[in-house]
Structure formats: C-alpha cells, structure tokens
Amino acid sequence: MRFAVSRWTRTVVLLALVASVAGCGLPRSGPNKRELYSSSVQQEGNAFVVTVDNHVARAASAVPPLGFTNGFLGAGVIGSDEIRPGDVLGLTIWENVDNGLLAGPGMNSTALQEVQVDGEGYIFVPYAGRIRAAGNTPEALRRIITNKLDAQTPDPQVSVNRIAGDGATVSVMGGVGGQGVYPIERPTRTLSAMIARAGGVVIEPEIAQVVVTRGSHSGRIWLKDLYSNPSLDVALRPGDVILVEKDQRFFTAIGATGAQNRVLFETQTLSAIEAIAQVGGLSTNLADPTGVFVLRNETPEIANEILGRTDLVTTQRIAYVLDLTEPNGIFNARDFMIRDEDTVYVTEAPYVQWQKTLAAISGAATSANSLSNAANN
Incomplete structure (x- = not known):
C-alpha cells in the first residue's frame, strides 16, 4: 500500500511540474522564424517579410552618398589678399x-x-x-x-x-593633430590644405568623416573621398567650422549570435556577412542559419521597388530574411549592405526548443523523484 501511494505521489508531482513548465514557457532569445513570418503584413501583421534574392540585395543596399551641396561646390577660392572685417x-x-x-x-x-x-x-x-x-x-x-x-x-x-588678424579664419576641431583657429592664407584656401595645416587626421582614415559648417548649412563627406575626388576639396570661407570625426553609424546584433551588442561600423560599407562576422558569427549551438533577419525602417521609394508596388508613401517596416544554408544565400548576404540603425536578428534553431523542453521535463522528473523520496522518508 505504501508503494502504491509513493508511486501515485511521484506521478502527480511530475505532472504538476511539467504543466508548470509548459504554462510558464521556456527561456529564449526572441521570436522564432515561424512567429516572425506570422506577424508579417501578409498575415495581417505590421511588417513586411521579404526574402533576400539578387534583386532585393541590390535594391535594399542603396545608401545615399555623403557629399556637399552646390553652395559648397560652387564657391570659388577667395583671394588671399582680400581685406575682411577683423583684419x-x-x-x-x-x-x-x-x-x-x-x-x-x-x-x-x-x-x-x-x-x-x-x-x-x-x-x-x-x-x-x-x-x-x-x-x-x-x-x-x-x-x-x-x-x-x-x-x-x-x-x-x-x-x-x-x-596677422582674425578676419579670415576657420575653426578646425575633432580628430586632427592640432585643433584651433587658423587663418585662410594662400596655401590653405581649400579644405584638404587646411586639414593638413591643422596637423592632419589622427583617427582611422577608413572611418573618418569631415563635416564643414558654413552658417546654417553643413556638408559631410568621407575623408578618403576628399583625397580621391578633387571636386570635393571645396574652397573655404571665413567663419567655416571643420569637424573631423569617426563614423557614428551603428547596427544592433541580437539573438543567436556570438555577441549581442550595439556595434559601430568599422568600414564605409558593411555587408550582412561582415556584420555577422564582426559580432563573432552565428552561435553554432543555437542559431538557425535559415532565419537570419535584418530589421529596417525602409524608405517608401525602396519599399515600392522591392515589393513591386507604387502606393507606399511612408516609411515601412521590413524584415529581410537571409538563408545561409544555400550558396546563393551566402552570396546574397555578401551583397546585402547593412545600413545605419539596422537590427541583425538571428533566430534559434527549432531543435533548441526541443532540447530545452526535454531538459525541463528531465529536471521536473528529477525534482519529482526527490520530492517523492522525501515524502517516503
């Protein structure tokens, strides 16, 4: 009789613990691929889910280039001997x-x-x-x-x-050898010459940007573009403010990746493959390589092109899906460019949840046996 009661007690406790685990849900890093698809606009959700192919990779990778407006580009070099207020x-x-x-x-x-x-x-x-x-x-x-x-x-x-006076001067700040106020002289009448006069750039050239502010207008370019494209070497004007700074763009990596973090760009262009590598790659024990998502607020122009529509006039939420189990999928991930404020989310493989479920049941069974033994004792 005591044996029957003990066995019945273990069974009840085990069922109660399993029910408790099922009701509370298992821990995980986020939604799985099926749940993301089910929340798409196609399923009456609020985001478009788009599989990345060659066409999508090209269209979604369009990044507005940095540059100066015509007001900067059209300004002629000022005469070095022209007298100005403050001279x-x-x-x-x-x-x-x-x-x-x-x-x-x-x-x-x-x-x-x-x-x-x-x-x-x-x-x-x-x-x-x-x-x-x-x-x-x-x-x-x-x-x-x-x-x-x-x-x-x-x-x-x-x-x-x-x-020497303060009539025709510019301010140079940020990642240069010598910050300060410099006069516009015959050798320093253009942007590149003034940066050189201020000691040159002391940050990594690959991610260095140059911002020129003139009154209420400003323009931003890549440092490397300045030296490779002479048309961007604009003429300076008194009162210009030149700022040299690191690239401030970032993306966020979450889910089954080697690291989950807010990550700064390390190059001017960053592909999805490079972004994944930058955070340590996919987690080999957790990641579903068929469910790598790039979440983005997309411009209406690109959204219309990707979705084959013409009626979208506002920013759209789009979840781009990459499948890294196929060779062409890897090529598409290499051609798909990450943009500022993108979120790279890697889903967990389906079997991971099964493992967690089995582990929870096994743990529950162990706990049930322990409780039963305690009751018997």
Whole structure:
C-alpha cells in the first residue's frame, strides 16, 4: 500500500511540474522564424517579410552618398589678399614736404601700425577720414587712401600691408593633430590644405568623416573621398567650422549570435556577412542559419521597388530574411549592405526548443523523484 501511494505521489508531482513548465514557457532569445513570418503584413501583421534574392540585395543596399551641396561646390577660392572685417593692417604714409600733415618734425613718413578693420569693414586714417577697407585688396586700398590725401598734401605715397588678424579664419576641431583657429592664407584656401595645416587626421582614415559648417548649412563627406575626388576639396570661407570625426553609424546584433551588442561600423560599407562576422558569427549551438533577419525602417521609394508596388508613401517596416544554408544565400548576404540603425536578428534553431523542453521535463522528473523520496522518508 505504501508503494502504491509513493508511486501515485511521484506521478502527480511530475505532472504538476511539467504543466508548470509548459504554462510558464521556456527561456529564449526572441521570436522564432515561424512567429516572425506570422506577424508579417501578409498575415495581417505590421511588417513586411521579404526574402533576400539578387534583386532585393541590390535594391535594399542603396545608401545615399555623403557629399556637399552646390553652395559648397560652387564657391570659388577667395583671394588671399582680400581685406575682411577683423583684419589688421599696417599703413605707412610718405609726404613730399618738410612739414607734412602727419609726419613729425624732421621726418617725411608716418607709420600707422595695427590698424584694425572694424566689424563694418572700415578703418580710420587721419585727414583721409573713415574709409571702407573690406572687400578691397591692399593695392586698391592704397590707391583710395592716396586719392583722399592728395588734395591735402602734395604727392603722398602710401604703403598698405596685411598683418596677422582674425578676419579670415576657420575653426578646425575633432580628430586632427592640432585643433584651433587658423587663418585662410594662400596655401590653405581649400579644405584638404587646411586639414593638413591643422596637423592632419589622427583617427582611422577608413572611418573618418569631415563635416564643414558654413552658417546654417553643413556638408559631410568621407575623408578618403576628399583625397580621391578633387571636386570635393571645396574652397573655404571665413567663419567655416571643420569637424573631423569617426563614423557614428551603428547596427544592433541580437539573438543567436556570438555577441549581442550595439556595434559601430568599422568600414564605409558593411555587408550582412561582415556584420555577422564582426559580432563573432552565428552561435553554432543555437542559431538557425535559415532565419537570419535584418530589421529596417525602409524608405517608401525602396519599399515600392522591392515589393513591386507604387502606393507606399511612408516609411515601412521590413524584415529581410537571409538563408545561409544555400550558396546563393551566402552570396546574397555578401551583397546585402547593412545600413545605419539596422537590427541583425538571428533566430534559434527549432531543435533548441526541443532540447530545452526535454531538459525541463528531465529536471521536473528529477525534482519529482526527490520530492517523492522525501515524502517516503
């Protein structure tokens, strides 16, 4: 009788534990492939699920290139001798008389050092008055001052020189050898020359980007494109801000991968295969290689092309599916480019859940036996 009760107790406890495991659900890293397909728009869900083939890989990999607008590209190189507000000038005036307007006794020349061009572009010269200097070359300003003084002193001679000032400068910041404010001079009138003047780039060139801000406008390019495409070596303007920084793009890897993390791009272009390799590849014990998903908010233009539609006008959620068990699937993964803020999700293989279920049942049976033995004792 005691044996029958003990056996009945073990059975009840085992069934209770198995039911408890089934009701609570087993731990896992996320939805499986079947669940993702069932949540597609085709199944009245809210995301399109698209299998990646050659056409999809090409269309979905279109990435808007970095570059400058026509306002930057069309700007001509400024004259290195053009006077601007903030510049500092040195003036020397010779007079052809013994007692001149400006010269002291026994002297026939007057030096006016460090004459700063004011914010409106003017300077003041005694007996010549307030004269507009900005926009003129030193030679043009020399003629203007000469004409102003000619009516008051015979045959005046004037010399105008530019001294270091803050009128035509740019700011260089970020990953360069020497951050600071630099004057636009004849050798440094273009973007690449100014970066070189600031000590060059000190971050990895492959992922270095250059941002130029001019007033309310800005443009961004790759450093390597700057040196390979002369048209991107734009002319600088006073007040420009140049920032050299690392590529800030990232993707998120989750699921059955070697590492689950937010990952920065290490190259200008990053394929799905490279992204998986960057996080340690697929987990050999967990991953379903037929269920590698790239989750993306896709532009309506690309979504229409991929889905063969013309009616989509807003951003669409698309889950791209890669099958790495076929040779062509691996090629497609190599050609499919990851974009900024993509999510790479690798589903678990179906047998993994069976293993977890069997392990849970086995654990439950062990627990039942332990409880039964305890009850018998």
